[in-house]
Amino acid sequence: MTFYSPVITNAAEVAGSEKLHLLRYVEDPDQHKVEKFEEHGGYRALKKVLGGMPPEKVIEEVRNSGLRGRGGAGFPAGVKWGFVPKDSPQPRYLCCNADESEPGTCKDRVIMERDPHAIIEGMAIAAYAIGCHLMFIYIRGEFGHCIERMEKATEEAYARGHLGRNIYDSGYDLDMIVHSGGGAYICGEETALLNSIEGERGMSRIRPPFPAIEGLYGCPTIVNNVETLSAVPHIINRGADWYKTMGTEKSTGSKIFSLSGHVNRPGNYEVELGFPLRHLIYDPAYGGGILGGRKLKGVIPGGSSTPFLTPEMIDVNLDYESLAEAGSMLGSGAVIVFNEDTCIVWAILKLIHFYRHESCGKCTPCREGTAWLEQIIRRIERGQGKPGDIEHIEEICDNILGRTVCPLGDAAVMPIQSAIKLWRDEWQYHVDNKKCLVKSEFALR
Amino acid sequence: MILTEESIARIREKAARYPIRKSAILPAITVAYRQVGYLSEEIYGEVSQIIGVPVVEVAEAATFYTMFPKQPVGKFLIQVCHNISCSLLGAESLISYLEEKLEIKKGETTPDGLFTLVTVECLGSCATAPVMQINQDYYENLTREKVDGILEELRSKS
Ligand SMILES: Cc1cc2nc3c(=O)[nH]c(=O)nc-3n(C[C@H](O)[C@H](O)[C@H](O)COP(=O)(O)O)c2cc1C
Ligand code: SF4
Ligand code: FES
Numbered sequence: 233m234t235f236y237s238p239v240i241t242n243a244a245e246v247a248g249s250e251k252l253h254l255l256r257y258v259e260d261p262d263q264h265k266v267e268k269f270e271e272h273g274g275y276r277a278l279k280k281v282l283g284g285m286p287p288e289k290v291i292e293e294v295r296n297s298g299l300r301g302r303g304g305a306g307f308p309a310g311v312k313w314g315f316v317p318k319d320s321p322q323p324r325y326l327c328c329n330a331d332e333s334e335p336g337t338c339k340d341r342v343i344m345e346r347d348p349h350a351i352i353e354g355m356a357i358a359a360y361a362i363g364c365h366l367m368f369i370y371i372r373g374e375f376g377h378c379i380e381r382m383e384k385a386t387e388e389a390y391a392r393g394h395l396g397r398n399i400y401d402s403g404y405d406l407d408m409i410v411h412s413g414g415g416a417y418i419c420g421e422e423t424a425l426l427n428s429i430e431g432e433r434g435m436s437r438i439r440p441p442f443p444a445i446e447g448l449y450g451c452p453t454i455v456n457n458v459e460t461l462s463a464v465p466h467i468i469n470r471g472a473d474w475y476k477t478m479g480t481e482k483s484t485g486s487k488i489f490s491l492s493g494h495v496n497r498p499g500n501y502e503v504e505l506g507f508p509l510r511h512l513i514y515d516p517a518y519g520g521g522i523l524g525g526r527k528l529k530g531v532i533p534g535g536s537s538t539p540f541l542t543p544e545m546i547d548v549n550l551d552y553e554s555l556a557e558a559g560s561m562l563g564s565g566a567v568i569v570f571n572e573d574t575c576i577v578w579a580i581l582k583l584i585h586f587y588r589h590e591s592c593g594k595c596t597p598c599r600e601g602t603a604w605l606e607q608i609i610r611r612i613e614r615g616q617g618k619p620g621d622i623e624h625i626e627e628i629c630d631n632i633l634g635r636t637v638c639p640l641g642d643a644a645v646m647p648i649q650s651a652i653k654l655w656r657d658e659w660q661y662h663v664d665n666k667k668c669l670v671k672s673e674f675a676l677r
Numbered sequence: 678m679i680l681t682e683e684s685i686a687r688i689r690e691k692a693a694r695y696p697i698r699k700s701a702i703l704p705a706i707t708v709a710y711r712q713v714g715y716l717s718e719e720i721y722g723e724v725s726q727i728i729g730v731p732v733v734e735v736a737e738a739a740t741f742y743t744m745f746p747k748q749p750v751g752k753f754l755i756q757v758c759h760n761i762s763c764s765l766l767g768a769e770s771l772i773s774y775l776e777e778k779l780e781i782k783k784g785e786t787t788p789d790g791l792f793t794l795v796t797v798e799c800l801g802s803c804a805t806a807p808v809m810q811i812n813q814d815y816y817e818n819l820t821r822e823k824v825d826g827i828l829e830e831l832r833s834k835s
Contacts, residue, residue, distance in 0.1 A: 238818060335798070355775070372801060429703075431738055433737060568765075579761060675768075676807065677767065
């Protein structure tokens with residue numbers, strides 16, 4: 233089996249930095265082995281925590297660090313952990329979300345492939361903080377190599393006493409299960425993920441109750457993304473105040489951005505939050521500019537579920553607040569770049585096809601709405617659009633937004649709404665002239 | 678029995694770790710799929726016996742997940758990502774190229790039973806697009822030349 237993705241990273245820059253940490257060792261071919269991980273300071277944070285840091289203190293430290301969820305919603309991790317009832321007699325569970333299915337996103341994979349123990353250590357600390365004794369990592373089923381890596385790393389962690397009974401003689405017991413999925417994007421949504429682990433169809437649950445109160449097997453459960461949990465050991469080792477020296481006031485720390493599409497150097501780049509989007513795309517150390525010297529047409533800054541930015545809007549910083557102000561979202565940090573040869577109707581068709589395919593079918597606005605949208609948009613794309621189609625799309629979008637059980641419905645319509653708002657004349661041209669204004673013909677190299 | 682002793686042992690070992698039996702459904706069908714290459718009614722029946730969960734519950738969960746083919750496929754299942762990042766870098770042209778080379782349309786299997794060609798959604802490999810997965814392996818940063826080499830290698834292996 234092939235193990236290493238040939239993806240470009242800025243690991244060298246990270247290694248030379250005093251602060252960046254997530255990708256520091258990912259170019260070291262032995263980092264996935266427990267000995268190497270320990271040599272690089274691994275499991276020190278877990279030892280510190282189990283050596284006498286009370287769980288509340290761990291939660292407080294993570295809360296003070298300002299660390300926010302890197303899976304898409306950006307909810308503060310420490311605050312979420314604090315929702316777990318202190319005195320519940322029920323078991324508590326932790327699930328690490330490694331479903332990584334949001335189009336454009338390919339960052340968690342690199343950590344799983346190359347630094348799997350960083351995830352296990354982060355998970356173990358979180359588990360201890362919430363009083364959990366059985367934790368899961370839910371990995372998308374296609375990632376066979378990551379599943380194998382995580383399974384091997386889990387075995388090693390047991391063998392070295394980082395997991396199992398009475399870890400480091402602390403009296404704390406912790407088990408871990410690597411659970412793999414079956415190719416459904418919706419299983420990345422936290423409640424669908426829990427159903428999937430329970431052996432049900434991976435469909436979302438109505439909230440409340442939130443998983444922190446009633447999650448896996450009806451017990452208090454925390455779901456966090458791979459990247460979120462991987463940052464935790466660093467916060468424990470170096471402290472919340474250190475973590476806050478990175479990023480902005482409300483978006484602290486660093487984040488991995490997956491840069492894809494029409495750039496010269498697509499890759500995974502760890503930068504401090506607040507990093508300028510323009511730099512990420514154009515700086516030779518990162519994206520290196522638009523592929524083939526073409527002009528920029530637009531950018532999706534946070535994964536396929538987030539609204540577009542036009543070239544006039546890219547002087548924005550990559551942090552939660554700045555992107556929200558610009559009318560989009562940080563999401564999972566997947567920056568997708570489109571050049572001037574991209575037909576916007578064609579691009580949207582790819583996305584709506586995806587959301588229609590991945591809708592779990594539980595609620596009508598999402599199930600029926602995404603199917604209609606795909607039908608109409610496909611018709612327009614094929615040059616069979618009719619007057620009123622654009623308005624009809626807008627109407628369907630309005631009827632989905634905010635009316636669904638889980639955020640997949642919103643995720644499906646937000647990019648469409650923004651694409652119509654920003655490039656309405658192009659949609660109109662498509663309907664009126666029965667063809668693209670620009671033709672997306674991207675040849676295989 | 679379709680499932681081998683080894684698969685059964687693996688399923689038992691995995692199932693034993695979960696607090697409830699039903700949780701073993703997905704791990705069990707994954708083991709079965711890795712052995713057989715697709716899922717079927719017979720497999721749901723065998724899994725149901727091994728983990729002690731009613732067969733309807735196994736089938737209900739299994740049919741939700743698109744990653745597992747529900748009928749036999751070629752020896753090499755070629756899954757081309759046709760989502761956005763890959764399409765920007767030529768996924769459509771990659772699909773046509775494969776159709777031409779294999780002389781089949783997407784969704785079909787070559788008459789010699791070697792290759793099945795399908796499209797899939799984002800494979801989580803967007804910064805190394807275009808991408809395809811053949812059985813378990815990822816092939817990234819694809820070019821015509823790479824595709825030629827990969828098909829040749831697979832043909833010689835079979
Ligand atoms: C349709 C959908 C898909 C999602 N996919 C993922 C995913 O693949 N990985 C992930 O970490 N979070 C995903 N999320 C977000 C999770 O529901 C959840 O917010 C997250 O795992 C919480 O972890 P965090 O707070 O550390 O980000 C998805 C959400 C939705 C609505
Ligand atoms: S919004 Fe879509 S994916 Fe979410 S629960 Fe409803 S039908 Fe399922
Ligand atoms: S879009 Fe093809 S792997 Fe993500």
